Amino acid sequence: MDLIIFLMLLALGYFAGTVAEKRHYRSIEKREKALVRLPAVTLKRVDIAPEKVCAARMVHGSAVISVDYFKRMLAALRNIFGGKVKSYETLLDRARRESLLRMKESAVGADIIVNVRIETATIGRSRRGKQRISCLETVAYGTALTLEK
């Protein structure tokens, strides 16, 4: 009985997770194309004369994301043998790109975002002994500069 539930969860996680991931990637790519004109750089200074900047403000975007059941199993298996945990890589990649996009979307009217930082934090720490709810938060933040035309 337990095995059936386990397999069902595994299948649900696999199918729903894959579908969700594909859809998410599609939406990310579409929005990235739309926002390609707004560069986000990690430099503190850019070659812009300071007197041309007419506004500077902080923008940020965040996303909380969690792994599906199937991937968690996969990662648990990986833990035994070690090596690259691919399922988590895509997860983090999605979360980071999503938060970057949200940051860009909140910087309406800006011309460039400088000093972009991306941070990752685990929230919802595991209760001892219980299955862990692993969700991750990624935050992207930077300073949006609006230039004079």
Add this chain to the structure above:
Amino acid sequence: METQPKQFRVVFHGEVADGHDPTAVREKLAALLKKDPARIERLFSGREVVIAARVNAADAEKYRKAFAAAGAVCRIETLETENASGKESGPPQTPEPAAAPLSSPPDGGSMIVTNIESVPGKTIVAHYGLVSGSTIRAKHLGRDIMASLKNLVGGELKGYTELLRESRRQATERMIEQARQLGANAIINVRFSTSSVAQGAAELYAYGTAVSVR
């Protein structure tokens, strides 16, 4: 166009109705508006003074009656709306700037927050040191249940994203409040950090350097 109520503004040019003594009118207006004589004197400078910036027809009429009772003449002007049916010959753009000095400056709007080491185009004149704001949020049960369901499927946890964004905004506001108390007008080099302090609770922390720029 349809149900959008027309907006009016009440302006005063310092005119006194015929047969009224200007000093008596001033006293009455001072009593009416509960302002000290110096402020009242400003009303009589002859320049256009906005008494009420955006009011509906009934309120505008109330102002006019009250002023008339005191012996002063004020005018009601229609504010231009999007459909631009300006019946009065008032200039279309003046209401905004004229009304602006009377309202208090928007809170938070004056504080410049950046995460670079300067404010571009401005020079730093004073440092006030570190300011920080933090908030610890626990997610509520409903969200937690939804999150654990979502955990099977994976993907974004919208509830948490919303919660954390809200708390980060609050942390930033606390930081800005602290900087304002120090007399700063900008916060530079702001950093955010998140840590989970207990099971199910996260701390959002924002810190930066409060400075005064010109």
